[in-house]
Amino acid sequence: MKKDCGQIFDELKEDVTAYAELKFELLKLNTFERAGKLAALFSYALIILFLAVPAALCILLACGLWLGKVLNSPSAGFAIISGCCLLVIGIVVCFKKRLSTKIMNIVISVLNENEEKNA
Numbered sequence: 001m002k003k004d005c006g007q008i009f010d011e012l013k014e015d016v017t018a019y020a021e022l023k024f025e026l027l028k029l030n031t032f033e034r035a036g037k038l039a040a041l042f043s044y045a046l047i048i049l050f051l052a053v054p055a056a057l058c059i060l061l062a063c064g065l066w067l068g069k070v071l072n073s074p075s076a077g078f079a080i081i082s083g084c085c086l087l088v089i090g091i092v093v094c095f096k097k098r099l100s101t102k103i104m105n106i107v108i109s110v111l112n113e114n115e116e117k118n119a
Contacts, residue, residue, distance in 0.1 A: 034111045041110050060085065 060081050068077030092099065 037110050037113070038107065041107065 064078040064081040065074070066077065067080055068074030071077055
């Protein structure tokens, strides 16, 4: 039985429509997966940050007290620790572009992880 042109085009239209819907669904799922990975990365970073900041403050306080005891001047101990912290802040500010690029590369690699696995 021969199909006429109208019937062939109707079937082709249905196939193309189904294909487009499936591609859109795949794109949507890939976007959700990437958003989930990004959210996981940020939440992991926040957890580490909330744990590291109090620990760093305690360590810096202990170092300030210890240096104050060694130097017989608590203010000198805390001044040295404050100077070291300001030095680290200055280094971070100087290397802002490198740090931003590094963080951006980490985020991009997390988002592209799925594509590398499929390749």
